[in-house]
Amino acid sequence: MLNTRLYYLQRVSAMMMAPLVLCHIALMIYAVQGGLSAGEILSRTQGSVLWALFYGLFVLAVSVHAAIGLRVIVFETFGLRGILLNAFSVVVLLASLVLGMRAVYAVVAS
Amino acid sequence: MHIREAWKDEPLVSNSGTMKVSVWRGQGDVGQFEEFDVPVLDNQTILDVVSWIQQESDPTLTYRFACRVGMCGSCAMMVNGKPRWTCRTHVKKVRKDGAIEIAPLRNLPVIKDLAADMTEFFDKWVKAEGVFHPSKTREDPIEPINHESNARQQASAAIECINCAVCYAACDSVSSNSDYLGPAALNRAWTLVNDERDSAAEQRLKAVSGDGGCHSCHSHQSCMNYCPNELNPTASIAGLKRESVKNLSWWGW
Numbered sequence: 001m002l003n004t005r006l007y008y009l010q011r012v013s014a015m016m017m018a019p020l021v022l023c024h025i026a027l028m029i030y031a032v033q034g035g036l037s038a039g040e041i042l043s044r045t046q047g048s049v050l051w052a053l054f055y056g057l058f059v060l061a062v063s064v065h066a067a068i069g070l071r072v073i074v075f076e077t078f079g080l081r082g083i084l085l086n087a088f089s090v091v092v093l094l095a096s097l098v099l100g101m102r103a104v105y106a107v108v109a110s
Numbered sequence: 111m112h113i114r115e116a117w118k119d120e121p122l123v124s125n126s127g128t129m130k131v132s133v134w135r136g137q138g139d140v141g142q143f144e145e146f147d148v149p150v151l152d153n154q155t156i157l158d159v160v161s162w163i164q165q166e167s168d169p170t171l172t173y174r175f176a177c178r179v180g181m182c183g184s185c186a187m188m189v190n191g192k193p194r195w196t197c198r199t200h201v202k203k204v205r206k207d208g209a210i211e212i213a214p215l216r217n218l219p220v221i222k223d224l225a226a227d228m229t230e231f232f233d234k235w236v237k238a239e240g241v242f243h244p245s246k247t248r249e250d251p252i253e254p255i256n257h258e259s260n261a262r263q264q265a266s267a268a269i270e271c272i273n274c275a276v277c278y279a280a281c282d283s284v285s286s287n288s289d290y291l292g293p294a295a296l297n298r299a300w301t302l303v304n305d306e307r308d309s310a311a312e313q314r315l316k317a318v319s320g321d322g323g324c325h326s327c328h329s330h331q332s333c334m335n336y337c338p339n340e341l342n343p344t345a346s347i348a349g350l351k352r353e354s355v356k357n358l359s360w361w362g363w
């Protein structure tokens with residue numbers, strides 16, 4: 001269910017997420033407190049390679065972390081095993097990646 | 111006067127009424143609790159209570175014990191819902207509202223009444239490579255071991271396990287994943303990984319890194335909380351996790 005590779009990937013993705021989450025929350029507070037409109041936010045993010053990298057990395061880390069975490073929960077709670085469990089993990093990974101990257105594209109593409 | 115005769119003059123215990131004791135009776139998954147009235151004594155362990163029921167009330171009660179002094183690890187049972195070594199558990203410390211409930215160990219099949227089937231528990235020790243693989247033959251001189259070395263200290267910290275399966279019964283990861291090797295087997299593996307005389311560290315790390323291995327542990331620390339010998343299997347498992355990551359080969363296992 002969880003081998004050394006998956007364990008390692010989950011820990012590494014958590015380590016990546018820790019600073020990214022803090023930056024993201026700080027950014028949200030700053031944007032709301034500063035009263036930035038959606039248009040003003042988009043004008044800062046569109047065309048920015050930095051924000052594309054920041055949120056692209058964020059989406060990647062979240063997708064890997066969530067897929068492995070949900071894999072364990074589904075295995076222990078519902079007893080899903082073997083090919084079905086692997087298929088579930090891949091679907092969660094791909095769905096999170098596609099949805100997340102689509103959102104990143106929407107805010108950084110100019 | 112002979113010491114045994116002196117004891118006769120001074121009763122070690124005194125009666126002070128009876129208590130209600132619910133004991134699990136049955137075979138396999140089928141069974142129910144049966145209530146017994148057991149005399150309350152000043153000095154009384156849970157194993158004393160079970161023995162009294164078997165000797166004075168119902169001789170068909172099945173349970174397991176051997177040394178009665180906390181050495182052999184055979185008498186562990188669930189007492190008021192918690193796994194305990196019954197020979198070293200005083201009634202006074204665990205009675206709830208004057209009553210006691212005794213059941214076979216959790217997470218293991220029941221043979222009969224309070225006797226759990228320990229087969230899978232010990233099979234998992236073997237699966238976790240909890241077996242010593244000597245690096246030398248009997249022809250070689252005895253290898254000096256430095257007791258101050260970090261590896262030996264880590265091995266020694268985890269070595270006093272008496273195989274009572276209290277940690278196995280306390281573990282929620284075992285409950286939710288029957289393949290999980292469990293705290294005792296992994297704790298044993300950790301002592302051997304740190305044993306300088308052993309030659310199978312890599313083989314052992316492989317054995318504890320697959321399905322049901324050390325990575326299935328969620329670090330709830332119930333094993334540590336309930337271990338009667340105050341060992342810390344959670345720390346041993348964390349050590350195995352670290353070592354497995356250090357030895358990780360993305361192209362091998």
